[in-house]
Amino acid sequence: MSLQVIKPGLLTTLQDLGRYGFQRYGVMAGGAMDSFALRTANLLVGNVQGEAALEITLQGPTLRAETDLLAAVCGGHLAPTLDGEPVPEWQSFPMKAGSVLQFGYAKFGCRAYLAVAGGFHVPDVLASKSTFVRGKMGGFEGRALQAGDRLPCGHVRMDRDEQAEADSALATANGVATQAHANGTDIREKTVSPTIAKPNDFTSRHFAALPRNRFISWELFPDYSNEPVIRVTRGQQYDAFDAESRERLWAETFQVTPQSDRMGYRIEGPPLQLVAPLEMISEAVTFGTVQVPPGGNPIVLLADRQTTGGYPKIAQVAAVDLPVLAQLKPGDRLRFTEITVEEAQRLYLERERGLQMLQRALTL
Amino acid sequence: MSEVLAGSITAFGECAVRVELGTGIEESVFHRVAAFTEALQAHPFAGLIESVPAFTTVTVFYDPVRVAEACFFKKTPYHAVAAHLQHLLQTLQQAEHRPAETVEIPVCYGGAHGPDLEEVARLNGLTPDEVIEIHAGGEYLVYMIGFAPGFPYLGGLSDRIAAPRRAEPRLRIPVGSVGIAGQQTGVYPMETPGGWQLIGRTPLTLFRPDRNPPSLLQAGHIVRFRPITEREFAAWEEESR
Incomplete structure (x- = not known):
């Protein structure tokens, strides 16, 4: 289970929510720059919010899935494509074994986060998987990704049946949430369906990585803008x-x-x-x-x-x-x-x- | 002597509180900071993430959600945390002075390991050997760890070997370098750029991310430097490889 790095991008590192509890020893906290995007990406693939994900900066990487994976990209818009087709952001999508996920230059924002169901399997260093590049510790071998790296990730030991089960569980989860939406729970009130027009102040200056996923409400979103x-x-x-x-x-x-x-x-x-x-x-x-x-x-x-x-x-x-x-x-x-x-x-x-x-x- | 701890509490954003326990870099203030840090460790509150002691302050980081839940949303998280810390300040007394743990740091002074030793000597009208004698003859209190992982802020440098920072900072200072900057002396736990005058180098590893605590030195330790030869330095490095 892994992702193979074909091109590393400008600065692609594994990050989680940071390394806390050791600041009194001079150990910086680190972690995702945009924790909202990281947490959301993890939730969308069924991970715990603080699972490690790839933080992708300005010029993104090209990655090949070596097995079937469930992934989500949140945060800045770096024009991701999967085998040449645009990838929906702020929602999960399947990656078939052999498919190639390619990021471009940041059109809106600066950093995108790629989470995969099951997370990335690197050792915890001082209770975190965050990469501390200057200290050469944490993350994947204490450094930013390089071409040729193979990042162990995804659900360990998931055979075809389990995969099918997971897929159907996810479909059910989506269905149930849609149901909740239709039933008019709190979720509905905090949710804007894709047919509702954008709020007036959401101009083109704001980034257009729109939450097409109906579970993420506009109100929940940070006020992303390049003139905030x-x-x-x-x-x-x-x-x-x-x-x-x-x-x-x-x-x-x-x-x-x-x-x-x-x-x-x-x-x-x-x-x-x-x-x-x-x-x-x-x-x-x-x-x-x-x-x-x-x-x-x-x-x-x-x-x-x-x-x-x-x-x-x-x-x-x-x-x-x-x-x-x-x-x-x-x-x-x-x-x-x-x-x-x-x-x-x-x-x-x-x-x-x-x-x-x-x-x-x-x-x- | 037992004195009630005085301190002022202010919000540092919405996820931290700053507790000030003095205004100068002094041993008496250090002991208050240490006493408060220990008190908080003995009496933590729900939602406490960590505390970071410094020369005159302790910064307390917390999770507002957990604090709000713990007080059933009756107070703002800041007020709940401030009340807890205020209580600690009021009910705690100066900790007894316990004998501090002494850590000996072997240092190979001068030569390639301490390229600025002669400059420090010249600036102070001393011989290099005299600088070594004074530096290794001192006892240094670790006031705090900060700036870089495992980096100790040490108090107790003799005026006689103080030296200004280099006009041109070095781009690369080898790990373990022992330096002087103004009235401070310290050891670089990792390779960084820096402007300190380098007088020697230790083969000891100050920062060990695979251990807990990851820092060899901790606030409150007493540091002594022991001169070693270049051969001992090499043997030590060989051994730890």
């Missing part, structure tokens, strides 16, 4: 920035620079300055921390951030908007808007409830 307004709470040193800088943070547009990667995005805009130099002492940072080095251009820390940092922190990105941020690529513009911690938590709980409902709908 990112919601943040105030950082620990917010008040140490001068009044003009604080105003700029909310009023101005910032641009993602090419010096951006899984560790962090350097964003450029009018410089942000402190009232007076601060003597900073290193302390923990996290996913979405917006810190400002002396040059005045912020760095937004992302999945592969170091565990601790010593720059002033002006803001903290709301967790629900991290997937939106993770889909930006160099050149994209963004703005920030302030929310309270209470509001951020309300949004967080709402998102999680939505994912729980999706899980229920898919596993009924």
Whole structure:
């Protein structure tokens, strides 16, 4: 059971929800940049949400299935095709043994996630399958995929009968969920059928990897856009920035620079300055921390951030908007808007409830 | 001496809380941080993910869903967590000072392993041997682990061998390199770029992802450096292969 790598793509790595519990030893958390897309892809193939999946960046790989697999692609739109035919995104699809799944360049967003039923079989390192490339650990041999790699994946030991059984179970699950939809449960209210028009604000700027799958509601979706307004709470040193800088943070547009990667995005805009130099002492940072080095251009820390940092922190990105941020690529513009911690938590709980409902709908 | 722990609690986004236990890099603050970290380990709350102690703060990461469920959605997750931590702060006293564990780190000073030893000596008007004697004669407290897996922030470097960072950072610093930057000394647990002045190298492995804990050093350890020869270094490396 495996996927063979014909072309590796620009940066294709195995990621799960990250390596937690070891940050006090300096071990960075890592994990998927867009955890919403990873979790959804896993749910669509019947995995647990945190199973490892392939994170595919900007220019995607070409992969050959060596056995029959059930797969799903979520996240940024990298124009995937299966034996030359477009692959439906945000829903599961079967891959026959020998078929070739090919990704192109990112048309919308930056990263796509490929999950397969049964997951990828690599050893856990410190309780996670996430690849930490700089540390050469985790994932597939501690590195990004290379041509010729064979990734063990899928359900171990599934013979033809079991496969048929799994297929029919999945069909039933889909049927039951459709039933729930028709019966007017909560799911229906949170679901938009494919015939309903797109919400008005869903313009072409937003990415068009549309949730054609009827189980995923519009409301559940992050506000994917390549010109997003990112919601943040105030950082620990917010008040140490001068009044003009604080105003700029909310009023101005910032641009993602090419010096951006899984560790962090350097964003450029009018410089942000402190009232007076601060003597900073290193302390923990996290996913979405917006810190400002002396040059005045912020760095937004992302999945592969170091565990601790010593720059002033002006803001903290709301967790629900991290997937939106993770889909930006160099050149994209963004703005920030302030929310309270209470509001951020309300949004967080709402998102999680939505994912729980999706899980229920898919596993009924 | 037993003093009540004072600290201030602030939200750090919606999934973490920052507890500040002092304002300077001092041993007394370190002990408060350690006491609080231990208290939280002894009295965790439902939804706690992990805590990361630093020089003056402990950052507590949590899962808002589990916290909300545990308090039956009666409070916001932040307020529930803050209340728990506030209670810990108020009811806990300074931990007894226990004898700290000492870890000895063998170091081959100078030569190819410590290309900046002579520069550090020159900057301080000392001979290389004097630098080694001072560096290996000190006792260093591990304040925290951070920056890179297993990287210790050590306190206790003598002023007499302090040295500024290199003007041109190196693109590749070999794993195990022992360096000085300003008033700090440290050991690089993995190959990275960096601007520290390198005075030696240890054959010890500081970061071992196949072990738990994965870091040889932990906050609160006392580090001593022991000079070894190039031959001992080579033998050690050979052995661990």
